[in-house]
Amino acid sequence: MNILVVDDNKAVQERLAALIISQGHNVDLAINGLDALGKAQQGNYQLFVIDHLMPLMNGVQLTKNLKADESSSLVPVIFMTTQGKRTLKDIAEYSLFDKVIDKPINEADFITLLSEVIKAYPANSATEVLEANK
Numbered sequence: 001m002n003i004l005v006v007d008d009n010k011a012v013q014e015r016l017a018a019l020i021i022s023q024g025h026n027v028d029l030a031i032n033g034l035d036a037l038g039k040a041q042q043g044n045y046q047l048f049v050i051d052h053l054m055p056l057m058n059g060v061q062l063t064k065n066l067k068a069d070e071s072s073s074l075v076p077v078i079f080m081t082t083q084g085k086r087t088l089k090d091i092a093e094y095s096l097f098d099k100v101i102d103k104p105i106n107e108a109d110f111i112t113l114l115s116e117v118i119k120a121y122p123a124n125s126a127t128e129v130l131e132a133n134k
Contacts, residue, residue, distance in 0.1 A: 001025045001118060002044055006036040006062065007051040007080070012105070016049060019110055033057025037065055040072050047117060048072075051103075052081035063096045076121045078113060080105065 003025050005016045013029045020027045028043060030036035032054045040048070048066060050059040057065075059079060066072045079097035082104075094100075098120070099113050 001046045003027050003047045003049060004030060004036060004039055004043065004045045005049045006030040006033065006054070006059070007049075008032055008054040009051075012051070012103075015107075016105065016110070019107055020049075020114070023111060023114060033059065033062035033065075036062055040066060040069070045072070045075055046121070047076055047078065047114075049078045050080065052079065052083060060091065060093050060096075064093060067096055076117050078117060 003020050005013055005020070005027055006029075007013050007016070008031055010031075013031075017027045017029060028039055028045075030039050034056045036048070036050070037057070048063075050062055052059040054062075059081075063077050063079065066075065066077070076098040077096065078099045078101060080101050080103050082102070085100045085102055099117055101110060101113055
């Protein structure tokens, strides 16, 4: 599975990349929402792991843009936040996220969440899902 991790903290990026690779998946990194949009348009990702608060484009706006694009609209999103899941549930866009995890990330919780998302979305790519639904 190809996974794009979007976080403005290099240490968090590297930690998540190591966890994802340890589970047998490929990972690309983006430093902010604008960087992620460019990579998403050029890449074939089956999962996005997106931080909430970032410069230039926050995670909510990035997710809205990804969901508005046909090529990435069906790709699941794990959303990371320091604001707390309960606080985040109050925003209108909460339904855009497939899973939400609190930061700092607990490695065991992240691996469990990653496995849950992969089982729930077994298609190789959003493109395959779109083709299957035609």
